[in-house]
Structures are given as C-alpha cells and as structure tokens.
Amino acid sequence: MGAVFMLGIAGLGVMSDARWSAAKLMLQVEAFMLILILGAAARAHDEFDGSNPMTWLLLGGFLAALVSAGVLLATMDKAPRSAAKPAPAPPGDAGPGLAPTEG
Secondary structure (H helix, E strand, O other): OHHHHHHHHHHHHHOOOOOHHHHHHHHHHHHHHHHHHHHHHHHOHHHOOOOOHHHHHHHHHHHHHHHHHHHHHHHHHHOOOOOOOOOOOOOOOOOOOOOOOOO
C-alpha cells in the first residue's frame, strides 16, 4: 500500500514537469505495479470473497487502470512530436557564415 501511495506522491511532482518522458516513466511503473498486484490476486484467488461486489469492483478498477495506462502509453508514443523551433535571429544578423546587413 505504501508503494501505491508513494507513486501518487511522485505523480504530483510529474505534473510540474512538461516532458512526456517523465510521465511515461510513471505510467510504466504504474503498469508494472498493477501487473504484480493482479498476479498476486490471481495467485491468492481463493482468499477473495466472490460474493462480495467490492471484490469485483476492486478487480475491475485495477484492470481499468491497467488498460487505461496501456492505451495512454500507446497513444502518446504514436503521437507526432513537434520539432523545437529555432529562436529568431537578432536584428542585423544574417545567419552563420554571412556578413551582417546594414540598413
């Protein structure tokens, strides 16, 4: 439970970072954690009460979060990247290798 809490705290820090790579790393960690949680739940399936609706709600929430993370990762990896635009040249600068213009 502490790992999930710390992932949420780290997610707050990622919100202040504009790079996709920071959020991508957090989504990959989330997906890995959810896979391990679901694997543990499958291993201990006899310890869950199948008649309790909260059991199925918890399972559905974990599966929905895993699918959502996968879809977001796949969508963002396919999204075109905007190239960084070069800064405009200062006035009077004709560019590299060219003499400045007067005028």
